[in-house]
Amino acid sequence: MEKTLSIIKPDGVERKLVGEVVKRFEGAGIRVAAMKMVHLTSEQAKLFYAVHRERPFYESLTDFMSSGPIVAMVLEGDDVIQKNRDIMGATNYKEAAPGTIRHDFATDIEKNVVHGSDAPETAKMEIAFFFNSLEIC
Numbered sequence: 581m582e583k584t585l586s587i588i589k590p591d592g593v594e595r596k597l598v599g600e601v602v603k604r605f606e607g608a609g610i611r612v613a614a615m616k617m618v619h620l621t622s623e624q625a626k627l628f629y630a631v632h633r634e635r636p637f638y639e640s641l642t643d644f645m646s647s648g649p650i651v652a653m654v655l656e657g658d659d660v661i662q663k664n665r666d667i668m669g670a671t672n673y674k675e676a677a678p679g680t681i682r683h684d685f686a687t688d689i690e691k692n693v694v695h696g697s698d699a700p701e702t703a704k705m706e707i708a709f710f711f712n713s714l715e716i717c
């Protein structure tokens with residue numbers, strides 16, 4: 581079984597979309613294997629998004645990601661990395677397909693409600709950033 585990291589970003593938590601997002605994952609047959617709410621410091625958000633440090637939106641993105649609590653989850657299932665990306669929709673909500681989380685709820689290219697790992701290697705690193713092995717059931 582494959583695992584991936586999902587995050588409900590500060591905009592999603594503030595707008596009370598936690599239940600809606602989890603419902604979409606579970607409705608697609610995905611299992612939640614770990615879940616926690618955390619409020620990242622700016623330094624922690626910068627570490628998490630270090631791969632984007634050269635991008636013009638890095639400062640703004642990491643300010644946003646540390647602006648309020650987030651919900652981090654480990655999702656488990658067959659092909660769950662790609663399945664989660666399909667349920668999330670395109671990064672830019674204007675290009676996201678109808679029925680995807682970002683199409684239905686995002687308000688901005690940055691404030692796009694959810695994060696999802698994009699490949700097996702990043703999934704492994706991102707899961708370890710938030711969870712130790714005892715916390716993954």
Ligand code: IDP
Binds near residue numbers: 670
């Ligand atoms: P992803 O979240 O769909 O994997 P990435 O390219 O990895 O997209 O970008 C990470 C996050 O950075 C996005 O989810 C979004 O919040 C933000 N972001 C991406 N591109 C832009 C941009 O052009 N302007 C502002 N924020 C952006």
Ligand code: MG
Binds near residue numbers: 696
């Ligand atoms: Mg990404």
